[in-house]
Amino acid sequence: MKQHIESDLGSDLLDGASVASNSGSEASQPETREAVEECVEASAPIADPGSRRSLLVRSGLAALGGFGALNWSARASAAPAAVSSGQHTLVILYLRGGCDGLSIVAPRLAGGGADVFYETQRLSPNNVQLAIAAPGQPNGGSPLKDPAGVDIPWMLAPAAASALSMYDSGALAFIHGCGSPVLQNGSHFFSQDYMEDGTQISTSVASDGRGWAGRAMGLGVSSSLLRGFGWGKFLQRTLFGAPKTVAVPDPTNYNLGGVSASEALRRLAIEYLYNVSDEPLRSTAANSLATLAEINAAGIFTKPTTASYPNTPFGTQLMRLQQLIQASADPNIALNLETVMLDYGDWDNHISLGAQSTTSGGGMFYRVQDVFTAIAAFHQDLQTHAPTANYTFVAMTEFGRRITANGDDGVDHGRGSLMWVFGPPGTVHGRNVYTMLPVAGGGQGTTPGWNGLQAHSELQDGAPNSYNVISNIDYRRVVGEIVQKRLMLTGSQISTSVFPNYPYGSAPQFAALDLLV
Template identity: 30%
Template sequence: MTEQLPCCEDYLRTSRRGFLRGSLVLGGAAALTVAHGSTLVQTAYAATPAERVLVVLSMRGAADGLSLVVPHADPVYYQARPSISVPSDRLLAKDAMFGLHPSLAPLMPLWHGNKIAAIHATGLPVANRSHFAAMEEVEDADPGSPERVGWLNRLVGRDGPGSPIEAIQLGGGVPDAAMVGPQPVLVTTGVDGVSLAGASDAASEAARRAALLSAWSESSGELATGVDTALDVVADFAPVRASSTTPANGAVYPSNDLGRALHACARTIRADVGAEIITVDHGSWDHHTWIGRPDSGNLKNMADAFAGSVGAFFADLGPLADKVTLVTISEFGRRVTENANQGLDHGHGNVMFVMGAGVKGGYYGAMPRLTNTSDADLLVTTDYRGVLNEVVTRRLNASTAQVFPGFSPQQDLNFITSL
């Protein structure tokens, strides 16, 4: 399947933002981000198994939450979207207010197992319709701070320096803003990218490693420290590279970027090398044209890829899913009213999904009434940090003050069980 290219120049520029950060290249397919400003983290690392794993799936380009989780009970939804609305009789998991887009059918085993929470009307406290600025704001999650540190970097650093493979970004070569900061993280296009460049057989790699260690044994400084760290990461990640490439439990991933990234994610979790935080991207959801109806269109194509990949991921994990929680995030939502191109322009409120371990399934959030005007937004009633905060404090024993500085949760949605 060919995914739609982003429509906005603003969105296209976001893919280059991470090149402003420091990184050490491994092979050519992975980067170990060990630099923050001009300071290189210098410490000894030891990978230890992770008791719980957080997977953050970014729906890049601003997904339309009103199509994914449809407020069918509000008649304005159908009035505002005469050519792109999802008919009520096609919705899945329908209750008195909401229903899921039919393309989310692969997620129904999780839904019926009470392992999916859909939290509607979430987002930034103040609307920001620039892809670049909104992504930065969402991923820094520290409004007004001059520090360029992402919330996931603060999360992985809550217990002090650890192994760089405690936090891994899969499926892309540029660090997301959420991962950037003083704590080292691993960014790789795939499992095989975390290796030394050259022949892949064990003897050749061992010889290259020995040669590099010898060549740098008398050196000091930032680059030498980076080389030592990179070699340690390659060695620690070896069980993932050696793991089976065949999904477990009969899982079948779609042949798309998200499917490949989540397959790599499952292999990483199964190898138990200490990865506590794993991020993957899926985009673009920037649908200014041809959103379509349930059986065709840009949104259906993206939702098919999303649901098929996530459903396969949890099936692949099998019993390991009991320690994995996945949360979705998007920079903003779309307008309530369709535009002249049967698409949707940049909006404000959106839906977030939380799936897997610790989740108490169902629909959550205070849903405001929709308004049928050309510039109408879905209003935000839940700060997106409140959703993330409930996940990280209840699943990973994190501190709100450290991960989300200055944020005071106004409500407890109670969609995650306490440890």
């Protein structure tokens, strides 16, 4: 079991090494150990009715988390080891802009040959071929097999080739034809809001303001001071309402600034400024101060990395993230990250898709290459340096792109798209591309299978001769299974709290896909 280490503001002051590292002039600073210990001693009488502790006791906040938990309750309750060294970390990657799944995992004929419908539709009016070429062709995709080694009618785009070994090892699974069941107005922003919120915004169920991960994390229990973060300048809607979770633009550079000698005193002043302020700002401030302590713990960003990441912002993010996950698995570091969310934008390829090669003129190739090269390195680093680290990585986007190319050699907003899931070896039922057969009459089937892209396509409203991938796997089936098996929530909790009004698991079309072991 991982021993939780005090790393809040008070304990940071107790940590001589930490203080020394923050100040080059500690010798001239007051010794505050006794004062802090006096302050945080749970059994001490409340001598000063205006003190922070008395305030928290009066207000009951100590029991409710926030600043109370930050500085008092964790020690007072002598919380046992919060989690095991196998702390699971859920990594959510959101590809914003509507990512074209057909440029990552593309259809072909099993056994060889091209999917003619795909290639016909992807030939632009300017005679630019946007489709990934069939295996064996110049810039052709890599043929994919199923767990039994049987050829399947899919290929991995050349830009994603770095992930082929992950796929072949069974650590990676793709799901095609994913999407949201509502809000078909083609809006990025409504679609993202819907997916991230997880309730039917503006329809029958009002949002409670939290995201699906926020609700899911809220159902769990943890004494960690920092349970998750959204990597970026904004907290993603998915994480709204998540306990002990904040936005962190750069975890390697998270500090208060100013004169280092006075930082601890200023942190305490800020804490006092905010601990009687109104919610939700109060909790956000508390979480930010907790993050300040946790994320700056020694030993996190010195964790080893030997894999080769692309020299890009995303590559750097994943390199740092695997260090954070290694630290979460390290019993000597007080970090237990449950959820981290990343964003990757610029997938709105209305012009010049350019997915086939470095010379095909557009940005899709480079972005896909960046993502999958980084992912492969991330996976390799964790296998090499922290084989017991426990994580699940899921990628999603708000919708796919039109199958049919437009006159700008791009593809407009579509419907069904691609999700993918991976984790350490043996945790994912990978080496497969999950799909659902459309059933006559417009219903949904439950038998995985594929009989060509045309059979899985539908006409776009208002755009004759323009086709979309059918969206017939609700993203909540994928996410629901992850929440169920990794955050250990029940099906009932998922259908009533995480995704209200979604009958998760109640019928085959709402059931988990059995992606995870």
